[in-house]
Amino acid sequence: MPDGFSAGDTAFVLISAALVMVMTPGLAFFYGGMVRAKSTLNMLAMSFLSLGIVSVLWVLYGYSLSFGPDAGAGLIGNLDFLGMRGIGLNDLTGSIPVTAFSAFQLMFAIITPALISGAIADRAKFAAWGLFVALWVTIVYFPVAHWVFFVDGGNGGWLGDRNGVIDFAGGTAVHINAGVAGLALCLVLGKRVGFKKDPMRPHSLPLVMLGSGLLWFGWFGFNAGSALAANGVAAMAVVNTQVATAAALVGWLIFEKLKHGAFTTLGAASGAVAGLVAITPACGSVSPLGAVAIGLIAGAVCAAAVSLKYRFGFDDSLDVVGVHAVGGAIGSLLIGLFATGGVGQTAKGLFYGGGLDQLGKQAMGVAVVAVYSFVLSWLLAKAIDKTVGFRVAEDVEVAGIDQAEHAESAYDFSAVGAGLARALLAPAASAPATAEPVATRTAEKAAEKTEVDA
Amino acid sequence: MKLITAVIKPYRLDEVKAALQSFGVHGLTVTEASGYGRQRGHTEVYRGAEYTVDLVPKIRIEVLVEDDDADELINVLVKAARTGKIGDGKVWSIPVDTAVRVRTGERGPDAL
Numbered sequence: 247m248p249d250g251f252s253a254g255d256t257a258f259v260l261i262s263a264a265l266v267m268v269m270t271p272g273l274a275f276f277y278g279g280m281v282r283a284k285s286t287l288n289m290l291a292m293s294f295l296s297l298g299i300v301s302v303l304w305v306l307y308g309y310s311l312s313f314g315p316d317a318g319a320g321l322i323g324n325l326d327f328l329g330m331r332g333i334g335l336n337d338l339t340g341s342i343p344v345t346a347f348s349a350f351q352l353m354f355a356i357i358t359p360a361l362i363s364g365a366i367a368d369r370a371k372f373a374a375w376g377l378f379v380a381l382w383v384t385i386v387y388f389p390v391a392h393w394v395f396f397v398d399g400g401n402g403g404w405l406g407d408r409n410g411v412i413d414f415a416g417g418t419a420v421h422i423n424a425g426v427a428g429l430a431l432c433l434v435l436g437k438r439v440g441f442k443k444d445p446m447r448p449h450s451l452p453l454v455m456l457g458s459g460l461l462w463f464g465w466f467g468f469n470a471g472s473a474l475a476a477n478g479v480a481a482m483a484v485v486n487t488q489v490a491t492a493a494a495l496v497g498w499l500i501f502e503k504l505k506h507g508a509f510t511t512l513g514a515a516s517g518a519v520a521g522l523v524a525i526t527p528a529c530g531s532v533s534p535l536g537a538v539a540i541g542l543i544a545g546a547v548c549a550a551a552v553s554l555k556y557r558f559g560f561d562d563s564l565d566v567v568g569v570h571a572v573g574g575a576i577g578s579l580l581i582g583l584f585a586t587g588g589v590g591q592t593a594k595g596l597f598y599g600g601g602l603d604q605l606g607k608q609a610m611g612v613a614v615v616a617v618y619s620f621v622l623s624w625l626l627a628k629a630i631d632k633t634v635g636f637r638v639a640e641d642v643e644v645a646g647i648d649q650a651e652h653a654e655s656a657y658d659f660s661a662v663g664a665g666l667a668r669a670l671l672a673p674a675a676s677a678p679a680t681a682e683p684v685a686t687r688t689a690e691k692a693a694e695k696t697e698v699d700a
Numbered sequence: 701m702k703l704i705t706a707v708i709k710p711y712r713l714d715e716v717k718a719a720l721q722s723f724g725v726h727g728l729t730v731t732e733a734s735g736y737g738r739q740r741g742h743t744e745v746y747r748g749a750e751y752t753v754d755l756v757p758k759i760r761i762e763v764l765v766e767d768d769d770a771d772e773l774i775n776v777l778v779k780a781a782r783t784g785k786i787g788d789g790k791v792w793s794i795p796v797d798t799a800v801r802v803r804t805g806e807r808g809p810d811a812l
Contacts, residue, residue, distance in 0.1 A: 445751040447744060506745045516747060552747045565747060 252341035258476035259346045265467025266353035270297055270360050272460025276515070277364045278656075279453025280564050282446060284646025285368045286656035292363035292375055299379050300356045305330050308355060309348050311388040313396055320404030322389050323396065340474050350471055351395070358387050358420045362623075364564030365428030366435050369643050372651045374636045378626065382427065386622050387419075390615055394419040411611035412591055412604070414483070415472035417527025417578040418615040425571025426616045427623035428562060434627040435637050437561035439644055446563075451511050458515035462491060465522045469529045479530055479590040486529040487522065490541035494521025497545025505549075513549065516569060520548035523573030528581045531591045536584035544576045575612050582608040701796040701809065702770040706761045707733060708781040708789040713759050719780035723773060725763055726812065733760040739786040758789060764799055766809050 274293035281289045300308070307328055314323030327333060330348070339347035359379045363370075394413045396403040405411040405418070413419060438446065448454060469487045473480035498517025499509045524544030525537055532540065552568035555561065562568065580595075582605025587594035594600025630636050637643075642650040649655060708716060713730065720728060734755040741754040765773050770793055782788055801811040 445753075447746050447751050502745075502748070506748055506750070508745055510745055510747075512746050549748070553749075556749070 248336050248338060250338060250341050251343075252475065255340070255475040255477075256342045256346050258480065259342050259350050259471055259474055262467035262471025263346070263350040263353055265464045266350065266357070266471065267297075267464070269353070269461050269464035269468065270294075270357045272457050272464055273357060273360055274457065275453050276457025276461060276519070277367065277564055279450040279455075279457060280364075280448040280512075281367045282646070283449040283657055284655075285648055286449065287648040287652050287654055288372065289363070289367055290656075291372065291652060292370070293360040295372070295376050296356050296360040296363075296379050299376060300359065300383055301352060303380060303383060304348075304352045304355055308383065308388050309351070311384075312351065312355070312391040313348070316392075316396070316398060316401060316403075320393060320396075320402060320408050323392050342474060347474065350474075351391070354416055354420060354468075355383055355387055355391065358416075358424050359383055359427075361421070361424035361566060361570055362428045362431060365432040365562045365566040367563035368438050368647055369435060369637055371634070371636060371638055374630050374634055377634065378431075378630055378636075381626055381630075382623065385626070386427065386619055387423065390419050390423055390618065394611075394615075405611050405614065409607060409610070410593060410604075411607050412531055412581050412585065412593060413527040413578065413611065414530030414590065415469045415526045417523070417574045418611050421523045421526060421570040421574030422578065422612060422615050423619045425567050425569070425574060426619040428566030429560065429571065430620050430623035431627050432560055432562045434624060434631055437559075438563065439640055441561045442556065442559075448512060451515075454515050455511060458518050462518055462522060465491075465526075469526060473530065473590065482534075482589050483529040485534050486532060486537035487525055489534050490525035490529070490537040490544070491518050491521035493538045493541030494518065494524065494545030494548075495541075497521075497542040498549045499545075501546045501549040516552070516565070517545045517549065520544045520569050520573045523570055524548075524577035524580070527574070527578045528584065531581055531585040531587075531589050531593065532595075533584075533586050533589065536580075536586065536597075540577060540580045540584060543580065544573050547576055548573050571616070575616075578608050578612050579605065582606070701799055701812070702765055702767055702793045703796045704761075704763045704765060704770065704773060704777065704791065704793045706763075706777055706781065706789065706791040707735065707758050708761065709783065709787060710757055710759045712781045712783065712788075713761075716761060716777060716780040719776050720763065720773070723776045725765070725773065727763075729762040731760045731762075733758045737787065737790065756787065764796060764812055766812065 270293050274290040278286050278289045307325065309330060310325050310327035311323045314325065314327045317324040333344050335343065337344040359382055393403040393405040395406060397407050400407060402408065406413060465487055466484055470480040470483040473483060495514050495517040498513050498520060502513045503509050521541040521544055524540050528540055529537065548569050551572040552565040554568060583595045583597050585591065585593050585595035585600065585604055586598050587600065593604045595604055596602060627636060638647055638650060734757050736754050736756055741752060741756050744751050744753055774791055774793065777791055798807060799811040800807050
């Protein structure tokens with residue numbers, strides 16, 4: 247291997263890539279448990295579709311647009327690496343092979359659109375979603391990743407490399423980007439049938455806990471791997487990720503107990519994710535104490551932010567805006583206060599004698615990505631809605647999207663269902679005379695149940 | 701004959717079953733049921749959104765007895781099912797015309 251190659255760094259980044267990959271199935275379960283039983287599979291499938299589509303596009307042109315040599319003004323990469331051509335086994339990014347870096351960054355490109363899907367749970371046509379993912383990563387994610395992550399000695403991406411916006415592992419490029427796109431998408435698609443009227447409680451909190459646990463686990467790869475080396479910055483990122491997440495979990499629970507009277511498991515899971523989101527941009531520039539502060543603030547503020555959808559009447563089904571857009575913005579902005587200047591970056595925040603300079607840069611980064619993502623996502627969703635249609639028919643939505651879009655159902659309730667159906671169809675024939683009152687009652691109950699279900 | 705129907709808290713089933721057995725009841729029917737009384741279920745909170753869950757799980761017990769035993773059996777049943785908290789349930793009885801043991805064809809009190 248060429249000079250500068252590090253086997254340790256490469257092993258670490260390859261493992262980190264695998265850890266980040268598992269976040270997408272983790273997210274699928276996190277979201278899948280939060281929807282009703284009748285549309286669980288669709289929720290899982292939306293994340294898995296992102297794994298499929300984005301991986302292919304990444305090799306075709308995604309890597310080149312994101313990390314190819316700058317095509318001008320730090321706005322987008324050129325097409326030198328189309329189809330990953332010209333990248334040899336011995337080519338390095340820092341101390342690791344370009345292919346290892348590419349694999350790691352691919353996982354970010356996969357999970358970002360998957361995050362958006364939570365905003366439009368239960369009601370999107372699967373094909374339209376696939377189309378959206380393909381177009382969105384092309385015109386939104388790949389350019390923004392270039393702005394934020396592409397480093398080329400001051401000639402790289404215009405936000406990160408040229409203007410000093412700090413985003414260690416994707417607070418702007420991933421979370422604000424996805425959160426704001428989620429807002430745009432749920433505005434275009436509209437509210438679920440029965441929003442604010444019918445109970446739409448999560449059908450499986452254990453799945454939610456499993457999913458958030460997988461996210462937390464994978465996030466060590468997401469954040470520490472972003473150091474692109476097995477070094478002190480990566481180690482600090484691990485510590486910061488852990489303590490910020492822990493603090494946010496506690497922060498959310500305290501807010502909930504004070505406001506709603508109970509410590510909920512969904513709150514614990516949501517708080518953890520909010521903390522992970524908030525520490526993502528900051529984990530390479532703050533101290534562990536700063537990470538605790540960021541976590542506590544993110545936990546409490548995101549817990550408050552998820553009620554915004556009821557106040558403003560937009561149906562962000564699984565709180566992509568409240569958790570990812572708000573959490574990402576909190577983490578990005580707090581860098582301007584808590585950056586120590588001694589962890590991975592030299593920029594100092596307000597509390598460490600750096601003045602307001604960095605806070606201003608962070609605010610610009612947040613605003614630019616939010617506006618760009620919102621406008622393009624809205625236009626894209628609108629275009630898809632006007633052409634192929636983005637939303638399923640109302641009867642499909644009410645019956646559960648799994649049956650219509652996937653010809654499957656997540657759970658088999660047929661033992662009960664078959665019994666009820668028999669009782670409904672032939673109560674007299676199938677039941678002996680003495681048991682008739684019971685059979686009739688069963689049939690009535692079945693009839694009532696059917697009405698309720700309908 | 702009377703049909704005694706009781707809707708009770710699920711976790712009182714064993715108590716009630718034991719009490720009925722010691723009273724001399726030979727058979728009973730148990731079904732899972734759901735419903736609510738005056739307490740109207742309970743409230744659950746998901747990310748701050750409150751949902752009222754009206755229908756709570758219950759057990760429904762049905763016993764056929766002779767007229768003379770009905771009152772006392774109801775007392776025994778109520779005593780065994782009672783916890784003193786809301787949602788303990790309800791017991792009622794209705795007259796029954798006929799009962800037949802399917803295996804033998806016996807009718808009336810002989811069938812119990």
